Amino acid sequence: MIADKISPPTLTAGVMMETVKSTCNSAKRSPMTPKAIIHQRFGDKANYEVEEVQDLTQKGCPGLAVRQKGPCLYRCTLLLPEIVVVSDTFKKKKDAEQSAAEIAIEKLGIHQKEYNPTILEAWDDLTERLAFLFSIEFLSSPHPLSGHFRAALRRESHFNGCVPVSVIALYDTRIGNICKHINSGAESSSLLVMSLVLEAAAKQTDMVLSVEEQLSLKRRNPYPPAIIQPSIDHESSLCNGSTIEVVRIPSSRDKDVQMLKLNIAVTGYYLDVIAQELGVCEASNVLISRTIGKASSELRIYSPAPPKRHLWYHSSERDAKHHIHLEGSLNERASYFIGQFVYGDAILASIGYTWKSTDLFHEAVSLRTYYRILVNKMPNGAYKISRDALLAAKLPLAFTTRSNWRGSLPRDVLCSICRFHHVSEPVFSVQLISLDSSQDLPGSHKKMKVMETDREEESEAGVAASCGDLVGSTEAFTCEVKICTKNQELILQCSPRKAYRKQIDAIQSAALKVLSWLDIFLEKPDTPFEKLNAIAEKLDIHLSLRYFSNEFASSDSDHKCGITIAQARKLINYSCSSDVGKDEPYFVVVGGQNSGVTPSNGSLASVCYSVSLVTDGDSLKEHLESCEEFEFEFGNEAVLPDLEAAVAQMAVGQSSNFQTELVPCEFILAAAGDSAVTLSLLSSARSCKLEYNVTLLRVTEPLEERMEQALFSPPLSKQRVEFAVQHIKNVSASSLVDFGCGSGSLLDSLLLYPTSLEKIVGVDISQRSLARAARSLHTKLNSLLDAKDTSSVIKSAVLYDGSITAYDSRLHGFDIATCLEVIEHMEEKDACLFGDVVLSSFCPKILIVSTPNYEYNVILQGSTPQSQEEDPDEEKQAQSCKFRNHDHKFEWTRSQFNQWASDLAAKHNYSVAFSGVGGSADTEPGFASQIAIFKRYDDDYDHDLEAQMEFGHQYADVWEWNIEDLLSKKE
Ligand code: SAH
Ligand code: MG
Secondary structure, three states: OHHHHOOOOOOOHHHHHHHHHHHHHHOOOOOOOHHHHHHHHHHHHOEEEEEEEOOHHHHOOHHHOOOOOOOOEEEEEEEOOOOEEEEEEEOOHHHHHHHHHHHHHHHHOOOOOOOOOOHHHHHHHHHHHHHHHOOHHHHOOOOHHHHHHHHHOOOOHHHOOOEEHHHHHHHOHHHHHHHHHHOHHHHOOHHHHHHHHHHHHHHOOOOEEEOOOOOEEEEOOOOOHHHHHHHHHHHHOOOOOEEEEEEEEOOOOOOOOEEEEEEEOOOOOHHHHHHHHHOOOOHHHEEEOOOOOOOOOOEEEEEEOOOHHHHOOOOOHHHHHHHHOOOOOEOHHHHHHHOOOOEOOEEEEEEEEOOOOOOEEEEOOOHHHHHHHHHOOOHHHHHHHHHOOOOOEOOOOOOOOHHHOOOOOHHHHHHHHHHHOOOOOOEEEEEEEEOOOOOOOHHHHHHHHHHHHHHHHHHHHOOOOOOOOEOOOOEEEEEEEEEEOOOOOEEEEEOOOOOEOOHHHHHHHHHHHHHHHHHHHHHOOOOOHHHHHHHHHHOOEEEOHHHHHHHHHOOOOOOOOOOOHHHHHHHHOOOOOOOOOOOOOOOOEEEOOOOOOOOOOOOEEEEEEEEEEEEHHHOOEEEEEEEEEEEEEOOOOOEOHHHHHHHHOOOOOOEEEEEEOOOOHHHHHHHOOOHHHHHHHHHOOOOEEEEEEEEEEEEEOOHHHHHHHHHEOOOHHHHHHHHHHHHHHHOOOOEEEEEOOOOOHHHHHHOOOOOOOOEEEEEEOOHHHHHHHHHHHHHHHHHHHHOOOOOOOOOEEEEEEOOOOOOOHHHOOOOEEEEEOOHHHOOHHHHHHHHHHHHHHHOOOEEEEEEEEHHHHHHHHHOOOOOOOOOOHHHHHHHHOOOOOOOOOOOEOHHHHHHHHHHHHHHHOEEEEEEEEOOOOOOOOOOOEEEEEEEEOHHHOOOOHHHHOOOOOOOEEEEEEEHHHHHHHHO
16 A cells, blocks of 8 residues: 555656655654644744854854854744744754754653554554655755665665664654554664564565665665765765764673774765674664763764564563573663663764764764763762762752752752653652641741741840731741652652742752762662661651662562663772761861951852872872862852861861862763873772862852841842832833842842833843843743733843943933942942942932841841751851851941932932831831932933943943844744
8 A cells, every 4th residue: 555655666756756755745644744743733823933043063062063064054943832942053944943843842742642543554654654764855855864874875785775774763753653653662662663664664565675684774776876976975075084982881891991983984884883893794783772961962872783583573672681682791881871771892972964964973972971971870970060060069968048059950950860760750749838837847847936036036126016027928838759660650759847938949958858868879779778768768758669679779680671770880880989978077288368258057168179180199190170160058068078178177268288088980080081091090009099279269158148038028139129110110210220230130020020111231240140140031031022921021131241330331321220239249439439430420310229237237147047957056157247248348337328328419419218128217227228219300411421421331241132133033
């Protein structure tokens, strides 16, 4: 019946192409194109915007580097009611669109539900698809497989035109999808897909020929020479062959993983080169894994394929195992790497044909890559990598607040670890509890106590009970997390009793507990089960022994995965370490002047460090890792213990140099730039140590935020936003500039209110904060736009890098300017300078300035909230903190602030009024945050000033979002 639909290949090429195409399009049961699926679901609500891209290789993402020759590529943005996705770049517009649609389908989880054939229909589709792949048209289509087909035509005599079945099974997603409907096991077994393809090829006798004893297929009738020649010439003119670096993972554990160079000739087929290296005959004897790591990567494991005869007789992974087992020994390292069986020696390489280009893509794979992927499978390693600090960072002990967390968030790390280890995604369930009820909730209980103290303090200080913003809500959340097998059997469950004020904090905290436990298990799988269980209990984790050991720990050889994570882990960590937890007190030599500013528990310490591997007596030294600025929450074991112990002894501005025992080798090798030297040092007879050079750059006291969040409801920051919104309404402001915008908290929150604002601008001198602000504004604005949310009419948003004591004419005459909790971060004279510059040059209609009220500190510091477990240092810390935050250069009393503001207003022809948030004006000691509102006397305002002030642009552009640009692209 297939033969009826597809014209015999004796027709001329042109006709042939037409026919095959139309057959594919009209076959209703064929899997639909991504665009068709999107259309079916969203109709004309789906908007494709295609833009031309000039040079994407400049974008600095090495994994995406594409060799390109044409001047112009296309990228497509697909706007859907629910999400917006952006494709990679393509030579053809339509490929960019298909790719965007494909990403959207992936993200929305609409996996071609529409395609639901019977088994017979699926077989038909499979043979039909094969026929299409071997059609003349396909040879020139932009599909990763077509590169293989063209390369196959360059193979020498006997193998000429032979395309490995493994390649067809792997690179064509439609084949994979169809096979799932023939045998559900195909989803997880590429061998099964291969055998189904071979079987389909045997049925499809017109177009495709199954090659005797080879695992490859061939077109029955040769391609017309006129078609073959140009495509080959075209490719050979592009590159002259190259050497690529790959990694060999021997199946024998006695042999080291090592670097290898492969010579890929233009005239050959790269899989033949890999085959040779693996000691098998030719390309079709090579088994290829799915991609490892990022979806965009081409990193795969190549290993010897089982002989053809073994493919025919199995229908599940389990059977496959028994057959292939005979052929080579299990490669445990490689198996752990990809979570599937690998037999025999394996090669890790990043090479292949992609959607992006018809050229062969490849990039070097170093030992470092190998080790980074390896450690990425452990929670601690994944976290270290997200911080790019393998030899400094450590998975923190507890989740305190979002604002203190650095690196990937626990929930995200947990999700990816679950994915790596092939169990289901974790399921979180949040529970709302009331703190008023007298349940036995340790976390909340403590908070209750704190609150009571607050109340006492309040009355002592004479604060009226009416100021209800103190002490806040009585709601809190707990969160439970479950991890199940793919078959939904419960592996473990973590149910912390501690309550959090924010749902998300409760979630992150539960995720972190699971991560901490998994980490202990994965780093030391030898730990006796009783001990693991005891640790689990402490972390509020309950293990389901049976399923846990199935997935992770058992040595039961009959199990579906044969080798468990624990077994594999044991093999890899050829640990040269290390009993890190030392008991003796630890002292380092500290150099530099003592500034007196030291980190205390809960503060954020920022350090600059470098780490080298040194041999005994320092005779040899190899640099491993360094970081200019690394920030971590102090006292939370967020860095290696020795490092934290060293920093504890330092004051801001001081440096120290110290040596520690080695950490497990895989972390060192994942950090090392030159693996060869590092390896030789590690394996030399000399004993090695790690040498750290650390300078304490800064200490940020998060006390202020913590107080503001814990003591005020809504939090003070929210009250400041509401304050600004009120004034925006009063003057129906359309433009706003936030001086010292920090991470954009005000700009961000303004988007949540319906206001008249059309243009918002932020200025700051901290690039790090600006980057954060840009990221968050970008997502928020785009999602507002996607959601066609009409509460915001914002047309443009801009961020500038600059000091607000300097004038930039682009920000002249705005309707409203804000400067919240910023001036106290500058020297007093600069704060005064800012006042002059803003009112004399920027001339906003309204200026709102807020700063802490020094007199209020008694209240704040007398009732330091405890957000954490018992912490005897907390009291000391509160006392030693004269200002609310270590970065504050001053904090003014009410009269100091009034004086400054009144003088300033008088000088520049503004009126000024005073207000505040937190507390009240009428009761001592006034507001927690005092606010001055300056209003321009408009009659005096010189509208031409703008023109006169051609100072040029003092601020550097950091980021800009413009609705006009976005919409014009749409047209
Ligand atoms: N307004 C924000 C941030 C307050 S933190 C909020 O309310 O959340 C103070 C901010 O002022 C920091 O981001 C700091 O980088 C910034 N800052 C300090 N001195 C500055 C200067 N001279 N010019 C611009 N920004 C400054
Ligand atoms: Mg401040």
